[in-house]
Amino acid sequence: MTAPERALRADARRNREAVLDAAGELFARRGDAVQMDEIAERAGLGVGTLYRHFADKQALLAAIIGRRFEAMTAMARAADEAEDPWVAFETLLYGYLESAQADAAFRFALLGPEEPSWNDIAAEKTDFSAITERIVRRAVGAGRLREDFRADDFVLITRGAMANMTGAGDWRRHLTLLLEGIRGPER
Amino acid sequence: MTAPERALRADARRNREAVLDAAGELFARRGDAVQMDEIAERAGLGVGTLYRHFADKQALLAAIIGRRFEAMTAMARAADEAEDPWVAFETLLYGYLESAQADAAFRFALLGPEEPSWNDIAAEKTDFSAITERIVRRAVGAGRLREDFRADDFVLITRGAMANMTGAGDWRRHLTLLLEGIRGPER
DNA sequence: CTCTAACGTGAACATGAACTCCGGTTCCGA
């Protein structure tokens, strides 16, 4: 898809990076709500420059999200190194959620309804999913996760926790309830 | 707060109702995304009429949400009738979530960050919270919910489930995991 | 050093959606 694109001029590459940094920080803090002018100002550039590097706001957002997903994949790979399957799972889960907490744009991309514009990210997402699947399978195999636990369930609980990251919600508490169940002793 | 406001003229009352119905249905289906012109058209009225009855879009939305909350409170009261504390809790939980599933505007109001504009609803919300608190306490007292379960946790798990109502998420599955915990037999 | 393709700029433009306004219409008490 992406044409070979011969190397950028030095100033162009520098500015592209500046845009990515500025946008990354702002999106992380306030999600989709930040506006292009703001990003440009923060990067010390004109709006026009943003549009030279990214077709539109979606594309910029997608670039940022893609970047995060790569970091996430690396994190997942590291988690998978753990010998103990449960440790691997827990590491993955908390790593994922801590990233999500630190990045509103990331949450936004994952919580919102499926948008076709995230297609650029499909590859990175697939990588991550593959590792997640392996980790989940390991934990199930060792009897540390309930037998019918699937990779989809990871998405489920993850979305649930993220929904408790805005306002007064306490996502760690939410996870505790999930891990231990909410029922009392009497059955 | 609300002034006595002498009775509306017959046509005004009729139209107000039409607006509420149209807005209710549209908000329920598509949440905050519907636009005023659409609501007006659906109600068979001009936009001006909407603004005669409601100061702005927020106010209209708040009116709708308030209405839903009253229904919710009635539902909670009914759930509290059950002798079995667990049945009461489960009835409340599923009743709440089924309403949320049927109403995007309701979800929107509960999932989004706290907005000051919901203040009109504070009363209805308080009523509902009081009943929820009683039901939770009953279930905890009977040992059917873990001892440290609080009313806040109801909000937590409820938000979690609602986050799995858009797209492919399966909120019932999410609840099952919560109720039973996600761990396997090996500890 | 020179020349030019690539790049940067930001005022101007395009778009969309909330909201206003006032002439025309309707209800309803007397």
Add this chain to the structure above:
DNA sequence: TCGGAACCGGAGTTCATGTTCACGTTAGAG
């Protein structure tokens, strides 16, 4: 039936934001 206060309508206004474009600037090959 009649007068006027209350109400309705919907084209037009306003505001916010994403996006473009004509022109000035600069990197970097030759």
